[in-house]
Amino acid sequence: MTHELTAPRLASASSKTTESVGWWRDAVIYQVYVRSFADSDGDGVGDLRGVRSRLPHLARLGVDAVWLTPFYVSPQADGGYDVADYRTVDPLFGDLSDADELVRAAHALGLRVIVDVVPNHTSDRHPWFREALAEPPGGPARARYHFRPGRGPGGMLPPNDWESVFGGPAWTRAAGGEWYLHLFAPQQPDLNWEHPEVAEEFASVLRFWLDLGVDGFRVDVAHGMVKAPGLPDIGRGAQATLIGTEPLPFFDQDGVHDIHRSWRRLLDEYGGDRIGVAEAWAPTSERLALYVRPDELHQAFNFRFLTCPWDPALMRTVIDESLAATAAVGATTTWVLSNHDVVRHVTRYGGGAQGLARARAAALLMLALPGSAYVYQGEELGLPEVADLPAEVRQDPAFLRTAGQDGLRDGCRIPLPWSGQEPPYGFGPAGTWLPQPRDWAGLSVAAQTGDPHSTLELYRAALELRRALPGLGSPDAGPLVWQPSPEGVLLFTRPGFACTLNGRGTVVELPSPGRPVLSSAPVETDGRSVRLPQDSCTWWAL
Numbered sequence: 014m015t016h017e018l019t020a021p022r023l024a025s026a027s028s029k030t031t032e033s034v035g036w037w038r039d040a041v042i043y044q045v046y047v048r049s050f051a052d053s054d055g056d057g058v059g060d061l062r063g064v065r066s067r068l069p070h071l072a073r074l075g076v077d078a079v080w081l082t083p084f085y086v087s088p089q090a091d092g093g094y095d096v097a098d099y100r101t102v103d104p105l106f107g108d109l110s111d112a113d114e115l116v117r118a119a120h121a122l123g124l125r126v127i128v129d130v131v132p133n134h135t136s137d138r139h140p141w142f143r144e145a146l147a148e149p150p151g152g153p154a155r156a157r158y159h160f161r162p163g164r165g166p167g168g169m170l171p172p173n174d175w176e177s178v179f180g181g182p183a184w185t186r187a188a189g190g191e192w193y194l195h196l197f198a199p200q201q202p203d204l205n206w207e208h209p210e211v212a213e214e215f216a217s218v219l220r221f222w223l224d225l226g227v228d229g230f231r232v233d234v235a236h237g238m239v240k241a242p243g244l245p246d247i248g249r250g251a252q253a254t255l256i257g258t259e260p261l262p263f264f265d266q267d268g269v270h271d272i273h274r275s276w277r278r279l280l281d282e283y284g285g286d287r288i289g290v291a292e293a294w295a296p297t298s299e300r301l302a303l304y305v306r307p308d309e310l311h312q313a314f315n316f317r318f319l320t321c322p323w324d325p326a327l328m329r330t331v332i333d334e335s336l337a338a339t340a341a342v343g344a345t346t347t348w349v350l351s352n353h354d355v356v357r358h359v360t361r362y363g364g365g366a367q368g369l370a371r372a373r374a375a376a377l378l379m380l381a382l383p384g385s386a387y388v389y390q391g392e393e394l395g396l397p398e399v400a401d402l403p404a405e406v407r408q409d410p411a412f413l414r415t416a417g418q419d420g421l422r423d424g425c426r427i428p429l430p431w432s433g434q435e436p437p438y439g440f441g442p443a444g445t446w447l448p449q450p451r452d453w454a455g456l457s458v459a460a461q462t463g464d465p466h467s468t469l470e471l472y473r474a475a476l477e478l479r480r481a482l483p484g485l486g487s488p489d490a491g492p493l494v495w496q497p498s499p500e501g502v503l504l505f506t507r508p509g510f511a512c513t514l515n516g517r518g519t520v521v522e523l524p525s526p527g528r529p530v531l532s533s534a535p536v537e538t539d540g541r542s543v544r545l546p547q548d549s550c551t552w553w554a555l
């Protein structure tokens with residue numbers, strides 16, 4: 014027989030968020046990419062009022078918290094990751110009272126709110142950088158950034174061979190002949206964290222948002238604020254391809270941990286449940302775990318899980334190494350499959366029906382693992398990457414600086430479809446800043462609601478079950494134990510719970526591990542044996 018799998022309805026989708034100490038250890042946190050979530054005023058760009066209007070979707074989905082991408086004053090050279098004023102909301106997104114009301118409304122629904130902080134660099138329009146540019150070489154305001162004389166005749170060459178993550182040299186020449194460092198776009202000059210005013214300023218910025226009531230920060234480029242002494246050459250090109258796999262003099266320097274320790278002390282002053290999550294790229298799981306030592310940040314995105322291809326054996330290795338590395342420092346692992354910087358996982362896993370099947374299975378796998386999980390807006394709808402955007406609508410500086418490299422970041426930032434038959438699919442009163450595909454009507458929240466086969470209902474059921482079964486998610490419920498399984502299949506148990514992943518392209522028959530409670534594709538079982546569909550994940554109650 015084919016099991017119709019239903020999840021029990023729970024009284025409150027957000028009851029868990031009222032627990033205090035350690036809430037983040039198994040929290041499901043939803044990433045809102047503000048400019049693409051919901052638009053309240055018809056300018057085609059999502060905004061804070063738009064987010065507030067759609068909070069009921071998140072409460073019903075059953076997440077514990079929301080992470081909002083930057084909404085601060087910015088020229089938007091990099092989607093707001095170029096901040097010109099850290100304490101003011103960009104008029105594009107609303108104003109401070111909108112931020113305040115959004116935090117209150119979220120809290121009223123039992124949702125915590127995490128905001129982005131961007132400490133590695135400012136915008137080139139930040140008052141500090143304007144001041145620096147107005148000074149002659151060697152001026153004191155330049156000391157807040159990394160200004161250096163060039164090399165070669167007349168200082169015509171950059172001070173070292175570092176490359177921007179977005180392509181091209183990491184240095185731009187300023188008036189007066191000095192060069193300044195920007196690991197990202199030229200509009201994002203890197204701050205010099207050895208300058209005392211930098212640390213003071215960011216402590217004050219953190220307090221500003223904590224006082225407004227936010228529950229924590231996602232720390233942008235948390236691995237980048239400290240550079241190797243002397244800014245040494247690397248000696249090879251294509252440096253962006255080395256990030257997260259090899260040591261680099263501009264990333265993951267030991268000195269960044271002093272900053273995170275000081276921020277942890279500051280967060281703890283606010284009562285112990287305000288958190289910091291590191292966007293950190295480190296060459297190994299062990300190096301990454303250093304960011305979540307007991308006196309540092311609370312979470313660090315597990316990008317090794319995100320970048321792992323659809324290969325159960327490799328996935329198992331990443332899971333084991335991640336759990337071991339974080340356990341060694343007493344922290345939990347923070348799983349993630351997609352975000353606003355990477356190709357959506359439906360497409361990474363092959364696209365089409367196969368990519369969607371794998372993405373649904375990967376979501377159940379992720380949500381079954383001990384620890385916290387991040388859900389990127391739209392993954393609960395099974396959205397694919399939009400790959401065929403015309404060059405003239407693209408806005409990602411990474412695209413613009415690399416002469417049209419494929420697979421970069423606009424295609425995962427398409428405004429969400431909420432309802433209706435044609436663009437803007439309920440995103441807002443009119444238009445969208447990036448064009449939505451004309452065939453997304455069936456992917457909207459409204460279209461998927463109530464359809465038991467939809468990806469949205471799968472996520473809703475999964476998050477309900479995660480609250481009901483302690484063996485799911487909670488790192489404290491007991492160990493994850495791998496059980497024998499055929500090649501291409503993963504089977505693990507936790508107290509009262511089992512999870513199977515069939516990563517093969519064919520049906521696999523197994524002795525039934527228990528009672529199926531949720532599956533990414535229909536399973537057939539006679540109670541003794543089970544036929545696992547290809548590219549599927551199933552949850553079992555024991």
Ligand code: NOJ
Binds near residue numbers: 131234353
């Ligand atoms: C990581 C952010 O997620 C990305 O969007 C941004 O471009 C870089 N950091 C630079 O701030």
